[in-house]
Amino acid sequence: MLSSMHEHDGPLTRLRRGHEQAVLELLRRHGPLSRAELGTRSGLSRTTLHDIVAGLTGSGSVVAGTPQAEVRKRGRPVEKLSLNPAAGAAVGIDFARRAVHVAAVNFAHEVIGSASEAHAADLSWPERIDIADRLLATSGAVHLDALSAIGVGVVGPLTDPGSENARSQGIDGLPDLLRKRFGVPVVLDNNTRLAALAEAVWGAAKDSSDVLYLRLSHGVGGGLVVGGALHRGRYGLSGEFGHITVDPAGRPCDCGGTGCLETRASLDAVLFRYREAGGRADDLAEFLAAAASGERCALDVLTRVGHDIGGVLAAVCHAVGPGVIVVGGELAEAGPALLEPVQRALRERLMPLARRHVDVRRATLGDTGSALGGIALVLHESPLLSHYPRPASEENA
Structure with missing residues (x-):
């Protein structure tokens, strides 16, 4: 569900917005720039750039200023444009x-x-x-x-x-x-x-425009950033990776399916598998502590969970071709004990041509992501x- 922030979206409006976005992005990445520098980097004509800059400064989005005296060179100071934090x-x-x-x-x-x-x-x-x-x-x-x-x-x-x-x-x-x-x-x-989207903008995948994100928490879900844009899907159902079937003869899932990844890799499911194997942890913190201490039962469960996750991710990778896979959620705190089995399963399941193009990383933004x-x-x-x-x-x- 998305409430649009602009109603008029004709070709000229989109073109102007694209020019505004290009100018603002250059200022964000490079800091204060002169009009000449903006023109060189943006490729916009002098007339178009003058019009775009006038609109942005008029709205208060961009401010103009000159360098401090001690850093100026001889001659007339060159005015610099920058984003206006206020x-x-x-x-x-x-x-x-x-x-x-x-x-x-x-x-x-x-x-x-x-x-x-x-x-x-x-x-x-x-x-x-x-x-x-x-x-x-x-x-x-x-x-x-x-x-x-x-x-x-x-x-x-x-x-x-x-x-x-x-x-x-x-x-x-x-x-x-x-x-x-x-x-x-x-x-x-x-x-x-x-x-x-946050991991693609500020976090673990900020160097990639094609990102597959998987969150392992009380539920299992994810998201896709494709070509730098968040992909929602026709009915808002994009990223429901937790409801891809892993074991057709497995446990019933809340979605109505059977053997979904969520029944294998959600927090409750992982604890269930651990206790079924003889583990004694009462909650996730104790389970993660057991794994960190090298307990064989906990590590074996993470290996099996990682194999399940890697198989699902491989199938999704074949469909969408991401450059980076980011794994987040509370279970990702297990670190290499989980991520290494995921990577092994990916290497086993991915086509040879795809293996070297997929990079698995742990999410970095935590609760505020x-x-x-x-x-x-x-x-x-x-x-x-x-x-x-x-x-x-x-x-x-």
Whole structure:
């Protein structure tokens, strides 16, 4: 479910937005640049660049200034253009199953704050929004009257506002509640997909424009970033890797299927497999501690889980061809004990030509990943902010 931030999207509007995005991205990556430098790097004509820069400075998105006296060369000082950090802020909120996570960036794309708070699983939406509001207000990093938009992540697949799916999840009307509270546009998406986008923008895969993200938590899900853009799918169901069948004769899954990856690699499933093999850990922390200490039972379970995960990832890789696979969620804290079996299974299952092109990495953004993904979604959708992330081939432009 996505609420668009701009209504008019004709060819000329898209062309102008593309030029704005190119200029803003250059300023983000290279810092202050002169008009001549922008013209060289962007390839825009002098007339077009003058028009784009005038619009961006007029809106306050870009500011002009001159170097300090001690660094100026002889002659007239050259005016430099840069992003205006004070032009506004974007906020991301992740409404996880049992916690609220928030993060904020300024207009210069700098992360300026983040916070989290746990809560009971049955907390109402107004109460969760109260938590988010309080976290933002007390962080000291965000002026709520300076917000330009909010990106929000929620659990579960999303379709259109008001749909039966949205009502069954209890999120029907959530965008309206948020707009009334904060008074700015809201974009909404699955929080695991947003974590994928965040890892492609700020995290483990920021050097790649084609990313497959897998989260191993109470549920198993993921997301795809294709060509630098988040892929949602026709019905908002992209990234449901947890419901790919691993064992047709396996345990029933909540989705109605049998033997899904979620029945093999979710936190509860892993603990079940561990106890079935004779392990004694009461929770994930104890299980991870057992694995870290070298306990054979725990390591054997992680090897089997990693093999299951690698098989599913190989099948997805053959379909979408990612350059980077990022593995996140609480189970990823097992580190090499899990990731090495995943990599071995990938090498066994992938076509020889694909093996050297796939790089498996552990997620780096932790609990705030989905909130940061909400921000990345906002920046991606806004006509006045840069497209995230840039294709790797353009990084040296």
